Amino acid sequence: MSDLRHWLDRFDAVRRHGPFDYDHHHHHDGGDHDLHVVVGCMIHGDEVGSLPAVVELIESLCREERRFSGQLTLFVGNPEAGLAGRRFLEADLNRVFVEEPPDNHEGRRARALMPILNAASIFLDLHQTILETDRPFYIFPWSVAGWQWARAIGAASTWVTRAPAQSFSPGTCCADEFVRLRGRPGLTLELSQKGFSHDAHQRAALALNRLLTLADRLGGGTETLPGAATHHPDLHFVETRWRQPFQPNTLMLRPGLANFTPVELGERISAEGSPLIRAPASGMLLFPKYGDYHPDGTAIEPRPGEIVRIVAPLAQHPTELWGE
Ligand SMILES: [Zn+2]
Missing domain, CATH: 3.40.630.10 (Zn peptidases)
Structure with a gap:
């Protein structure tokens, strides 16, 4: 069982x-x-x-x-x-x-x-x-x-x-x-x-x-x-700075990425042979996905809408940005 x-x-x-x-x-x-x-x-x-x-x-x-x-x-x-x-x-x-x-x-x-x-x-x-x-x-x-x-x-x-x-x-x-x-x-x-x-x-x-x-x-x-x-410390706030659609369907992330993997601006995050993706912002990766691919390198459907995003700390506390 x-x-x-x-x-x-x-x-x-x-x-x-x-x-x-x-x-x-x-x-x-x-x-x-x-x-x-x-x-x-x-x-x-x-x-x-x-x-x-x-x-x-x-x-x-x-x-x-x-x-x-x-x-x-x-x-x-x-x-x-x-x-x-x-x-x-x-x-x-x-x-x-x-x-x-x-x-x-x-x-x-x-x-x-x-x-x-x-x-x-x-x-x-x-x-x-x-x-x-x-x-x-x-x-x-x-x-x-x-x-x-x-x-x-x-x-x-x-x-x-x-x-x-x-x-x-x-x-x-x-x-x-x-x-x-x-x-x-x-x-x-x-x-x-x-x-x-x-x-x-x-x-x-x-x-x-x-x-x-x-x-x-x-x-x-x-x-x-x-x-x-107030009995607990405040939270660390991060926001999404960038999302990469799973587009085209031959996109593939480089191996070894996980949630909160740090990335630098310009760093390559796509795999060898995939269309090139460079991080357009510094931060941390969130929700990276490795789909399954056909032998011709196209993703097996249904593929997710988004292949990865970058998050980074908010510049100010949300109460200052978005109010109480
Ligand atoms: Zn879920």
Whole structure:
């Protein structure tokens, strides 16, 4: 039995459904306050690393080893794609939280998840990167509430952020963005390179534990969000300076690149024999991708829209750039 099958079976064995018509969710009602924490796991099917921490949290809540006094909903977004070892089956689930989702597996899944996201007071979406990363990081646009939650949870010290109005990719909608459009904080946390690992397990468990502890303090009125944020050091803010579309389809990155690999202006980041890409800015690489290629050197479709980006520290604190 695969690790994933094992953890999904444990999830199914322990989960208790709440008021949502979706099979792969667990709902907990602590009964004492109204803050509704929603946690997403495996919205990308092969980003499985947070599942053990999610399952163990549910188990400890059910055995009453851990208390949580508010509402909590945890969902597994795309186990079908996960079991197929894929990011998605027909469409990227984290792009189709749109008004009219497509009529395919992920479109129907987005529709099923929307009522859960609609009910969230705070949403934390747990992801993993395709390639290695030397650190966990948050990635979502700037908002003061998002900043305070991210800092108070303290699950990462780097935040890849952007001006509030910029969508992740125009014409699409991510799960965290769907929540933000409803005026609630939606945070995405990239834990580690995709797959089961000690780091992913531990980082997800830490994030969930801190999130619930904080939500109980806020819900119980013993703490304020701005106050809780100051208990942790501020985040390091980086922004995207450049994106390279996966264009033409013969583009290939040089070997050995990972998330946060430093690059200098003008440095070659393409492979030998690929159309030349030189870094147009100094900074750190983010989301580099090595696709699969045909013998003629063209990428096997569907290839990602973007092959790599460069991020660099923000020149000023976001409160100065984009306000409180
Ligand atoms: Zn993801």
